[in-house]
Amino acid sequence: MKKRIFMLLILILLVACSNDRVTPNERFDSFVNDWNEQKYEKLYDMFTSEAKSTFSAEESVLRNEKLYNNLNVTDLKVTFSPIKDDDLDAAMDKGVAKIPFRVEMNTIGGPIQFNYKATLKLEGEGENRNWFVDWDPGFIFPDLKNGGEIKYTTTEPKRGEILDRNQMPLALNDDIYEVSVIPDKLGESADQAKKDIAKLLGVSVESIDGKLNQSWVQPEWAVPIAKITKDNEKVKNQLLQISGVQINTVNGRVYPGGESTAHLTGYLRTVRAEDFEEFDESKYAADDMIGARGLERLYEEQLKGEPGATIYIEKENNEKVVLAEKEVENGKNLTLTLDINLQEELYDSYGEDAGTAAAIDPKTGETLALVSSPSFDPNKVMYGTTEGYMEALDKDEQLPLINRIVSTFAPGSAFKPITAAIGLENGVIKPNEGFEINGLQWGKESWGDYKVTRVSTSNGPVDLKDALVRSDNIYFAMQALEMGKDKFTKGLHNFGIGEDFPLTYPVTASTISKSGEIDNEVMLADSSYGQGQIQMTAIHLATAYTTFLNDGNMLKPTFFTDEETGKFWKKGLITKEQVSTIQDALRAVVTDGTAKDANNDKVKISGKTGTAELKQTQEEKGAENQWFVAYPTDSKDILIAMMVENSHESKTESPVKKVSNLLINMKR
Structure with missing residues (x-):
């Protein structure tokens, strides 16, 4: 009977101490695997109690996830150098281990890589005793350890133009008019004003209401409704007679050849989800334009170019620490053998x-x-500015x-x-x-x-x-x-x-x-x-x-x-x-x-x-x-x-x- 009790005590002792024998290498390996797989919710559970008391999940893990998304982080690779056997026993005895690691990633600003050192501490009692990571913002980027804010700027590329053999434009970037409506200034006859705007632009009142009712809209803000070419000067002047209408000059895509080259050039439209079956989703924002047909579609990647970006840390003293920087690459022009005349x-x-x-x-x-x-x-x-233009084309017997x-x-x-x-x-x-x-x-x-x-x-x-x-x-x-x-x-x-x-x-x-x-x-x-x-x-x-x-x-x-x-x-x-x-x-x-x-x-x-x-x-x-x-x-x-x-x-x-x-x- 005494022998059975003794064996049971030994078994309990082994179970209680089993986590003591989990090495910091093994624990940090689990941490790194979850990090590489971007399982951010699991990382916070492996923080030391001090790190958890200093940084909330929002300030650490979720911030990390949001940053990675904003910076379009891809090809994330975290590796570390395990503690060698000679030093492992000492770390186990002290309950503190330092493990160097390296982070590599691609971002909108280009590749970023850095080295950092993780401190792991042995914490907890009984079955909960384990190694925990003493996390700080330096794990995101080392220059964040002592404070600062991650920021980035982007520069959109100029879309390449389509030219004929004599450098005459078939598709070019040119000024167009952007028509906006300021809801607060539509006046007492807002409904009639919207009808007049809709008629001049060839759109429906419902489409105007849809844009004015977007969640971000404020009554005093100018809300873009449509764009018209510069040769629509008469329409522009008529629109400006309506209270609440504002017209600005912006850059757009224009096709000087009109109907004669339409099937060759194609045109642009707002990017859609199905486009990402063919093109890289990470290179487009929700309201970006993309080639819809013709050369604009066939040579979308060459014409679009690559945006430039700078990722930096802004310190309290306004000092900027640049982490990555990529020059903008404008789209390439396509010069055809065609003669526009x-x-x-x-x-x-x-x-x-x-x-x-x-x-x-x-x-x-x-x-x-x-x-x-x-x-x-x-x-x-x-x-x-012709309502139902595409629908009429689709029904035309001459196709x-x-x-x-x-x-x-x-x-x-x-x-x-x-x-x-x-x-x-x-x-x-x-x-x-x-x-x-x-x-x-x-x-x-x-x-x-x-x-x-x-x-x-x-x-x-x-x-x-x-x-x-x-x-x-x-x-x-x-x-x-x-x-x-x-x-x-x-x-x-x-x-x-x-x-x-x-x-x-x-x-x-x-x-x-x-x-x-x-x-x-x-x-x-x-x-x-x-x-x-x-x-x-x-x-x-x-x-x-x-x-x-x-x-x-x-x-x-x-x-x-x-x-x-x-x-x-x-x-x-x-x-x-x-x-x-x-x-x-x-x-x-x-x-x-x-x-x-x-x-x-x-x-x-x-x-x-x-x-x-x-x-x-x-x-x-x-x-x-x-x-x-x-x-x-x-x-x-x-x-x-x-x-x-x-x-x-x-x-x-x-x-x-x-x-x-x-x-x-x-x-x-």
Whole structure:
């Protein structure tokens, strides 16, 4: 019995003393782990009684957490050097241990690192006896130990601008007007005043009330309601007649090209939660602007820049101790190869018509214009005074919000020179060999009722030049069948159809078909004259034509001025002799063929027309998209591919007249 009692006393004694054997190294390791994981609530429980009596949780742990959040602390790393065995026994006996540690972190002001020393004390009785950390503000930053306040300043970067090849702005930072309302000064007719303001700004009264009722608003404070561009001077003056309205000049984003460049530049909007799936949330405040579409979105990170910041401790004597400092990095400008004058002329030529166009320098590969019509005004989207502007655009049957620059379309007969090049290269097409073609329709018995149709009959055999001049579908269908799908498909791949297009401004890849293959003879025949399921962007079609102006080599297009020009995307597609054959035919298309409307006495033009009929069956009468791809015959210094949608409903001119007029104006 005595033996059992003795063993029980020994066990109780061991339990009571077990925490005495927890080393300061082990205890501080737990402290550091919680610190690294930012489990601040656990840290305070490990403070010494003296530290707890001196500093509340709010003054220590919660302050630490708030500071870390304000300073955007990331990559926090706390490490320490454990007490060596030789010194550990002495520390255990004294009940006091000193452990050096190091803190490293990244902040809005850049990296911060420091060394400090922690004092741990053995406290408590029985099961509660343990090592506790004698915390002081130096654990946050050493210079805080003897007092001071952490402060920081930030400098917002200037957003990079988007410029054309001649440094003309397409998106720039400029003065705009910020319209504010002072609630106290609206007067007795406040409701009517808000209605008048809403009407002039194109917003709802509810949206104004929502801003005036924000929690921070004081009756005598000016509350920002909207922003308008400087060209809205009339609206500005009318607003200033309303009691309680205040207008200040602030900096904003402005798009001088308006509708003509909207699909390229895009615009800005207030950052949203879903943006952080793509961009770093730590780099944005709640009311920051971010690219919403176009180049503003695609190159958001380059355009935005990096804010500058200084983190410092301000002492009681106003002494400043700088902890970290990062210079502001303004956003980078984007300089495009585009020419804003050409861009605007090409866009304006559409009038009320829908479509897309691309212009390229056939000697260098520089993209000179990319147009999508109809369009929208990014200035009105951001600062508009038209109520429901975006809703009206969304309901517009011509789909002005669709970016046709990046979209693919059936190229129609504008594709025939590519088929000609493929056939010449593989030896199936012989330029002077004529085909006997009778009537306006042709087909094989195995096709059933399906027929290939041409627009006019021929007098005698049809050769390559005649087929291009009169745009003979039957000739090209016959030649494609003679080639077979393998040779024809190989030729399409040689022209980059079916692979990513190498333009820095991303566009949809042109395709042979939905499956990527030519499945049957009918599809092969239709594909030869740009129907079937062939789909191309305007810029790819324009680029393909550079083959005929560069001795059979297709240029690699460029979009930014810092890209190397004059490089080839595809080499050796046809020979110089074959190039000459196609050039002669393209000139004859204008002088004697389907593009006679482009023939004039002011500038010689070469090119190829195309009509793509949009229908599901041969019996249908579908809408037609008309193409014209052309260049000045002599100078060969610009190549334009233009498409007009639903050309039967065109309210202005055909693409042939639009392009020829533009080329004539350029030569004046």
